[in-house]
Amino acid sequence: MNMNGGSKPENEKAFDIVLVGVGGQGIVMLSNAIGHACAHEGVRAFTGELHGLSQRSGSVYIHMRIGGSAISPLIPYGEANAIVALEAMEALRYIEYLKDDGVVIMNNRIIHPPIEVATHSKEKSTDFLALDAVLENLNKVTKNIFTIDGLALAVEAGNKLTENAVFIGALSALADLPVSTQNMKRGLEKVVPSKALEQNINAFDLGQHAAHDGLCQQVSCREV
Numbered sequence: 001m002n003m004n005g006g007s008k009p010e011n012e013k014a015f016d017i018v019l020v021g022v023g024g025q026g027i028v029m030l031s032n033a034i035g036h037a038c039a040h041e042g043v044r045a046f047t048g049e050l051h052g053l054s055q056r057s058g059s060v061y062i063h064m065r066i067g068g069s070a071i072s073p074l075i076p077y078g079e080a081n082a083i084v085a086l087e088a089m090e091a092l093r094y095i096e097y098l099k100d101d102g103v104v105i106m107n108n109r110i111i112h113p114p115i116e117v118a119t120h121s122k123e124k125s126t127d128f129l130a131l132d133a134v135l136e137n138l139n140k141v142t143k144n145i146f147t148i149d150g151l152a153l154a155v156e157a158g159n160k161l162t163e164n165a166v167f168i169g170a171l172s173a174l175a176d177l178p179v180s181t182q183n184m185k186r187g188l189e190k191v192v193p194s195k196a197l198e199q200n201i202n203a204f205d206l207g208q209h210a211a212h213d214g215l216c217q218q219v220s221c222r223e224v
Contacts, residue, residue: 013069014070015065015066015082018075018080019031019064020060020061020062020094021060022111026161027164030062031049031062034066034171034187036191037183037184037187038183038187039187040183043067045066046064046073048073061094075097083095083098083106084167085106089129101144103142103144103219104138105148107147110129110131143218144219146170146211154203157199157202165188168207169184169204169209170207171184172184173215174211174221174222175219175222189201208224
């Protein structure tokens with residue numbers, strides 16, 4: 001899908017993001033919010049979506065290409081500037097898209113797929129994949145990994161369902177993202193119910209500040 005935001009001059013290269021998670025986490029809402037933000041900013045955005053088995057905790061991922069001269073919504077392997085993962089194992093599943101030393105913004109939550117749970121129930125000696133193992137493998141590709149307790153921040157914001165807004169806020173901290181913080185918030189306003197808007201904005205702000213306290217010690221960020 002081409003979400004044409006206007007006639008603002010494009011940079012030569014797009015800012016490429018892979019959004020990942022499992023069904024029910026609001027990945028599509030997250031991409032829609034960013035798309036609206038791009039429209040407000042006046043930059044072109046392409047999205048390519050795959051909605052796995054969303055009713056069965058299936059993998060869901062979305063490619064987003066913002067600005068630049070890209071003509072395809074699909075990001076080539078090794079070209080993504082950032083992966084935003086609402087579930088930790090999904091960051092590892094799609095790590096081949098990330099460029100060397102790209103940024104991973106990742107939830108610390110692991111949602112074990114049904115097949116892994118079934119295997120564990122039959123073979124008690126089988127261990128579940130742990131967050132430390134995910135991080136160990138991600139570190140082979142990049143050191144710019146930022147882990148967020150998204151659920152805790154969403155609860156702090158006043159609504160546990162605002163977890164995805166936390167990650168929009170964290171992403172907005174990146175200096176290279178060609179969309180302003182103001183327009184990222186405006187994009188969020190377009191896709192959340194008015195009755196939950198204040199809580200979502202709170203979650204956005206908490207995510208952005210969390211990124212400044214952690215990720216921004218490693219990569220270039222914009223001022224809050």
